[in-house]
Amino acid sequence: MLQLVDFETRIHAFFETYMDIKNNETNSNANLNLAYEYTKIVLEAKVKILDTLDSRMGMFLGFGGVLLKFGLDAPSELPSEQTLKTTFIALTVLSVCTNASGLLAKGTGNAVKPKKLMTDKYYNEENPRVKAFLINTWAELVEELEEMGKTKSIYLNSAITLLALAVIMLGTISIIEIYF
Numbered sequence: 001m002l003q004l005v006d007f008e009t010r011i012h013a014f015f016e017t018y019m020d021i022k023n024n025e026t027n028s029n030a031n032l033n034l035a036y037e038y039t040k041i042v043l044e045a046k047v048k049i050l051d052t053l054d055s056r057m058g059m060f061l062g063f064g065g066v067l068l069k070f071g072l073d074a075p076s077e078l079p080s081e082q083t084l085k086t087t088f089i090a091l092t093v094l095s096v097c098t099n100a101s102g103l104l105a106k107g108t109g110n111a112v113k114p115k116k117l118m119t120d121k122y123y124n125e126e127n128p129r130v131k132a133f134l135i136n137t138w139a140e141l142v143e144e145l146e147e148m149g150k151t152k153s154i155y156l157n158s159a160i161t162l163l164a165l166a167v168i169m170l171g172t173i174s175i176i177e178i179y180f
Helices: 002-024 027-073 079-103 127-179
Strands: none
Touching: 027 079, 027 127, 079 127
Protein backbone atom coordinates (compact mmCIF):
# COMPACT_ATOMS: atom_id res chain seq x y z
CA MET A 1 0.00 0.00 0.00
CA LEU A 2 2.90 2.31 0.79
CA GLN A 3 4.25 1.89 -2.74
CA LEU A 4 0.89 2.84 -4.27
CA VAL A 5 0.68 6.01 -2.16
CA ASP A 6 4.27 6.91 -3.06
CA PHE A 7 3.52 6.30 -6.74
CA GLU A 8 0.35 8.42 -6.62
CA THR A 9 2.22 11.25 -4.89
CA ARG A 10 4.94 11.17 -7.52
CA ILE A 11 2.39 11.17 -10.35
CA HIS A 12 0.54 14.14 -8.81
CA ALA A 13 3.78 16.09 -8.43
CA PHE A 14 4.73 15.13 -11.95
CA PHE A 15 1.49 16.50 -13.44
CA GLU A 16 1.97 19.77 -11.53
CA THR A 17 5.45 20.02 -13.01
CA TYR A 18 4.01 19.18 -16.42
CA MET A 19 1.61 22.12 -16.22
CA ASP A 20 4.54 24.44 -15.47
CA ILE A 21 6.52 23.00 -18.38
CA LYS A 22 3.57 23.22 -20.73
CA ASN A 23 3.20 26.93 -20.06
CA ASN A 24 6.80 27.50 -21.15
CA GLU A 25 7.16 25.14 -24.12
CA THR A 26 5.53 24.22 -27.34
CA ASN A 27 2.80 21.62 -27.07
CA SER A 28 4.77 18.86 -28.80
CA ASN A 29 7.85 19.34 -26.59
CA ALA A 30 5.67 19.47 -23.47
CA ASN A 31 3.92 16.24 -24.48
CA LEU A 32 7.24 14.58 -25.20
CA ASN A 33 8.56 15.64 -21.78
CA LEU A 34 5.35 14.41 -20.19
CA ALA A 35 5.65 11.01 -21.87
CA TYR A 36 9.33 10.78 -20.97
CA GLU A 37 8.86 11.58 -17.28
CA TYR A 38 5.73 9.43 -16.97
CA THR A 39 7.40 6.43 -18.61
CA LYS A 40 10.41 6.87 -16.33
CA ILE A 41 8.15 6.88 -13.23
CA VAL A 42 6.23 3.80 -14.39
CA LEU A 43 9.49 1.97 -15.13
CA GLU A 44 10.84 2.76 -11.66
CA ALA A 45 7.57 1.57 -10.09
CA LYS A 46 7.71 -1.74 -11.98
CA VAL A 47 11.29 -2.34 -10.86
CA LYS A 48 10.27 -1.61 -7.25
CA ILE A 49 7.36 -4.07 -7.51
CA LEU A 50 9.70 -6.80 -8.79
CA ASP A 51 12.12 -6.10 -5.92
CA THR A 52 9.26 -6.46 -3.44
CA LEU A 53 8.13 -9.73 -5.01
CA ASP A 54 11.68 -11.07 -4.88
CA SER A 55 11.96 -10.12 -1.20
CA ARG A 56 8.69 -11.83 -0.36
CA MET A 57 9.69 -14.93 -2.31
CA GLY A 58 13.00 -15.07 -0.45
CA MET A 59 11.19 -14.76 2.86
CA PHE A 60 8.79 -17.60 2.02
CA LEU A 61 11.68 -19.69 0.72
CA GLY A 62 13.37 -19.39 4.11
CA PHE A 63 10.11 -20.01 5.95
CA GLY A 64 9.60 -23.19 3.90
CA GLY A 65 13.07 -24.41 4.86
CA VAL A 66 12.38 -23.85 8.56
CA LEU A 67 8.96 -25.48 8.26
CA LEU A 68 10.55 -28.48 6.57
CA LYS A 69 12.71 -29.02 9.66
CA PHE A 70 9.60 -29.03 11.87
CA GLY A 71 7.97 -31.54 9.55
CA LEU A 72 10.92 -33.88 9.64
CA ASP A 73 10.74 -33.86 13.44
CA ALA A 74 6.96 -34.51 13.49
CA PRO A 75 5.84 -37.87 14.90
CA SER A 76 4.94 -40.61 12.44
CA GLU A 77 4.09 -43.66 14.50
CA LEU A 78 0.57 -44.23 13.15
CA PRO A 79 -0.06 -44.95 9.45
CA SER A 80 -2.22 -41.82 9.19
CA GLU A 81 0.61 -39.73 10.67
CA GLN A 82 3.06 -41.21 8.18
CA THR A 83 0.76 -40.31 5.29
CA LEU A 84 0.22 -36.77 6.58
CA LYS A 85 3.93 -36.30 7.26
CA THR A 86 4.79 -37.47 3.74
CA THR A 87 2.19 -35.11 2.29
CA PHE A 88 3.48 -32.26 4.46
CA ILE A 89 7.07 -32.79 3.34
CA ALA A 90 6.02 -33.04 -0.32
CA LEU A 91 3.99 -29.79 -0.12
CA THR A 92 6.80 -27.96 1.66
CA VAL A 93 9.41 -29.12 -0.85
CA LEU A 94 7.11 -28.08 -3.72
CA SER A 95 6.68 -24.66 -2.12
CA VAL A 96 10.43 -24.21 -1.71
CA CYS A 97 11.03 -25.29 -5.32
CA THR A 98 8.29 -22.95 -6.57
CA ASN A 99 9.82 -19.98 -4.74
CA ALA A 100 13.30 -20.89 -5.97
CA SER A 101 12.01 -21.09 -9.55
CA GLY A 102 10.42 -17.66 -9.20
CA LEU A 103 13.70 -16.21 -7.96
CA LEU A 104 15.75 -17.47 -10.90
CA ALA A 105 17.29 -14.60 -12.83
CA LYS A 106 15.61 -13.68 -16.08
CA GLY A 107 17.19 -11.16 -18.38
CA THR A 108 15.45 -8.33 -20.18
CA GLY A 109 16.56 -7.39 -23.64
CA ASN A 110 15.09 -3.93 -24.14
CA ALA A 111 17.25 -1.77 -21.88
CA VAL A 112 19.24 0.92 -23.70
CA LYS A 113 22.88 0.81 -22.75
CA PRO A 114 24.27 4.27 -21.96
CA LYS A 115 27.22 3.55 -24.23
CA LYS A 116 24.80 3.27 -27.16
CA LEU A 117 23.58 6.81 -26.49
CA MET A 118 27.15 8.05 -26.82
CA THR A 119 27.54 6.73 -30.36
CA ASP A 120 27.48 9.32 -33.15
CA LYS A 121 24.04 8.19 -34.26
CA TYR A 122 22.38 9.24 -30.99
CA TYR A 123 24.89 11.76 -29.63
CA ASN A 124 24.47 14.06 -32.63
CA GLU A 125 20.71 13.50 -32.91
CA GLU A 126 18.21 16.13 -31.84
CA ASN A 127 17.07 15.83 -28.22
CA PRO A 128 13.37 15.14 -28.98
CA ARG A 129 14.31 12.18 -31.20
CA VAL A 130 16.54 10.65 -28.55
CA LYS A 131 13.83 11.15 -25.92
CA ALA A 132 11.28 9.49 -28.20
CA PHE A 133 13.70 6.58 -28.74
CA LEU A 134 14.15 6.19 -24.97
CA ILE A 135 10.40 6.38 -24.37
CA ASN A 136 9.73 3.63 -26.90
CA THR A 137 12.48 1.43 -25.47
CA TRP A 138 11.32 1.99 -21.89
CA ALA A 139 7.72 1.25 -22.87
CA GLU A 140 8.82 -2.16 -24.19
CA LEU A 141 10.84 -2.73 -21.03
CA VAL A 142 7.80 -1.86 -18.88
CA GLU A 143 5.81 -4.55 -20.73
CA GLU A 144 8.56 -7.10 -20.09
CA LEU A 145 8.69 -6.16 -16.41
CA GLU A 146 4.89 -6.45 -16.16
CA GLU A 147 5.08 -9.99 -17.55
CA MET A 148 7.87 -10.85 -15.13
CA GLY A 149 5.78 -9.45 -12.28
CA LYS A 150 2.76 -11.53 -13.28
CA THR A 151 4.87 -14.66 -13.48
CA LYS A 152 6.54 -14.00 -10.12
CA SER A 153 3.12 -13.34 -8.55
CA ILE A 154 1.87 -16.69 -9.79
CA TYR A 155 4.93 -18.44 -8.36
CA LEU A 156 4.59 -16.62 -5.03
CA ASN A 157 0.85 -17.26 -4.69
CA SER A 158 1.34 -20.94 -5.56
CA ALA A 159 4.13 -21.28 -3.01
CA ILE A 160 2.04 -19.61 -0.30
CA THR A 161 -0.88 -21.92 -1.06
CA LEU A 162 1.38 -24.97 -0.86
CA LEU A 163 2.82 -23.78 2.46
CA ALA A 164 -0.67 -23.18 3.85
CA LEU A 165 -1.68 -26.71 2.91
CA ALA A 166 1.52 -28.02 4.48
CA VAL A 167 0.77 -26.20 7.73
CA ILE A 168 -2.71 -27.76 7.74
CA MET A 169 -1.07 -31.19 7.41
CA LEU A 170 1.31 -30.41 10.28
CA GLY A 171 -1.60 -29.24 12.41
CA THR A 172 -3.51 -32.42 11.63
CA ILE A 173 -0.51 -34.50 12.67
CA SER A 174 -0.41 -32.59 15.97
CA ILE A 175 -4.14 -33.18 16.56
CA ILE A 176 -3.78 -36.90 15.86
CA GLU A 177 -0.79 -37.05 18.21
CA ILE A 178 -2.76 -35.38 21.01
CA TYR A 179 -5.90 -37.49 20.73
CA PHE A 180 -4.55 -40.87 19.65
